[in-house]
């Protein structure tokens with residue numbers, strides 16, 4: 467099973483970003499599908515690894531790969547000018563100059579980040595949320611100064627240049643909409659000045675418009691992706707130049723990983739920004755980006771969670787969860803805790819007189835078990851409620867974990883320890899708990915979706931994750 471049902475709320479009603487406005491589109495109900503797609507796995511890497519700074523030069527790899535393909539060890543870019551109606555020498559040298567400028571800028575950025583890596587101080591790291599505050603701030607500044615994204619203009623509106631802006635897949639539509647917005651300073655109209663190339667298709671809309679309900683047939687999604695890559699790779703030189711390594715797609719839909727199999731290079735080489743960041747299903751944290759899932763009821767965060775709760779709010783309960791019986795993690799959770807403890811309150815169906823945000827605000831810990839896929843919108847909601855997220859997942863790479871130290875604002879409990887969950891949470895000392903809350907308060911801004919986007923918010927953190935992969939820097 468890969469598709470949630472109960473979590474989606476509004477059954478057949480989906481919401482689109484149409485330009486700046488969010489409009490309502492009413493389309494057919496998506497069927498609940500029970501197909502398993504198994505993908506050759508990549509080795510499990512813990513999302514919390516030791517902070518190190520190492521540099522691998524993506525350009526070198528891409529140029530080497532292109533050189534092999536072209537039997538031409540000279541500049542990758544110079545060999546790809548045949549597309550141009552004007553491939554005179556002067557144009558060629560202009561492009562080479564642009565490419566040199568890009569390489570030089572990236573080299574300067576890497577050097578500045580390396581230099582800043584050691585100099586973080588306590589005031590730069592509230593709640594200890596950053597792995598390497600000096601490196602992060604420098605990298606963010608370098609991104610603001612230099613990073614340019616080319617957004618392919620090809621493809622028809624609805625499935626391309628558009629995506630859901632409400633409900634569970636909202637982070638997909640909101641990113642696409644923000645990226646295409648005229649005021650987005652990161653977008654360049656000159657593909658020769660770009661560091662990365664965005665393919666702005668929406669897998670969620672592919673599912674709405676191309677998938678035949680109950681057909682269990684994902685081929686139309688893969689075909690769309692395959693056709694899209696074929697189009698841009700024959701029309702422009704950029705894909706072939708890097709074998710897709712400097713291209714990215716973004717989707718929050720459960721089926722995005724399988725749709726991305728429509729093109730081998732997209733799957734294996736490009737940056738895939740995915741909510742479904744399951745390392746056992748081919749998610750590769752070296753090149754792919756984990757996208758936060760956020761549930762926007764009617765396109766907004768619940769009014770109760772819009773501003774940070776008062777620090778002295780009373781939290782009489784130890785823990786809270788309510789949600790459908792989706793997937794094996796929740797089954798384990800329910801087997802042990804559903805309805806069985808008045809302090810660690812676990813529900814399958816939230817009682818009618820309760821609402822989710824209020825219960826989060828009344829609890830010290832909020833359980834965030836994986837459902838049919840690894841990500842859960844409850845993680846971001848728990849952050850907003852300053853209810854310490856308890857991550858119950860396997861093979862999940864947490865969003866922004868190359869810069870954020872998740873241990874500073876969440877608790878991770880091994881699935882095999884679910885029977886001891888209460889004991890584990892009760893044993894968290896008060897001072898540790900207060901530190902976690904401080905971390906939560908500090909990390910919130912990185913998980914906020916603003917329109918227009920604000921510095922350091924979710925949109926910019928997603929871009930920063932892509933920027934880091936373009937630099938091939940790991941903290």
Ligand SMILES: *[C@@H]1O[C@H](CO)[C@@H](O)[C@H](O)[C@H]1NC(C)=O
Nearest residue numbers: 550551552553554555556557
């Ligand atoms: C290439 O473009 C330049 C400037 O746009 C123009 O002056 C030149 O004549 C063009 N060359 C060819 C071969 O079309």
Ligand SMILES: *[C@@H]1O[C@H](CO)[C@@H](O)[C@H](O)[C@H]1NC(C)=O
Nearest residue numbers: 585586587588589590591603
């Ligand atoms: C810590 O870093 C901040 C921000 O860069 C800076 O303003 C402050 O002076 C630094 N404090 C110390 C003690 O170095």
Ligand SMILES: *[C@@H]1O[C@H](CO)[C@@H](O)[C@H](O)[C@H]1NC(C)=O
Nearest residue numbers: 549699700701702703704706
């Ligand atoms: C890129 O490579 C593909 C497959 O080799 C080829 O069909 C296509 O024409 C190339 N694109 C360009 C712009 O040369």
Ligand SMILES: *[C@@H]1O[C@H](CO)[C@@H](O)[C@H](O)[C@H]1NC(C)=O
Nearest residue numbers: 505506727730731733734748
């Ligand atoms: C991409 O990965 C798939 C496994 O999903 C593999 O079968 C295929 O050979 C790889 N393709 C390339 C071009 O590396």
Ligand SMILES: *[C@@H]1O[C@H](CO)[C@@H](O)[C@H](O)[C@H]1NC(C)=O
Nearest residue numbers: 775776777778779780781782
């Ligand atoms: C919390 O603090 C505010 C202002 O500091 C105060 O007005 C309020 O009564 C406090 N609430 C509790 C439950 O202590």
Ligand SMILES: *[C@@H]1O[C@H](CO)[C@@H](O)[C@H](O)[C@H]1NC(C)=O
Nearest residue numbers: 744746747836837838839840
């Ligand atoms: C992650 O992928 C593995 C391998 O396919 C699968 O067994 C597991 O259920 C997935 N996790 C979730 C939460 O879907």
Ligand SMILES: *[C@@H]1O[C@H](CO)[C@@H](O)[C@H](O)[C@H]1NC(C)=O
Nearest residue numbers: 512860878879880881882883
């Ligand atoms: C989780 O539990 C399993 C089984 O007991 C164990 O093999 C694994 O090392 C544990 N993982 C962590 C991160 O503690």
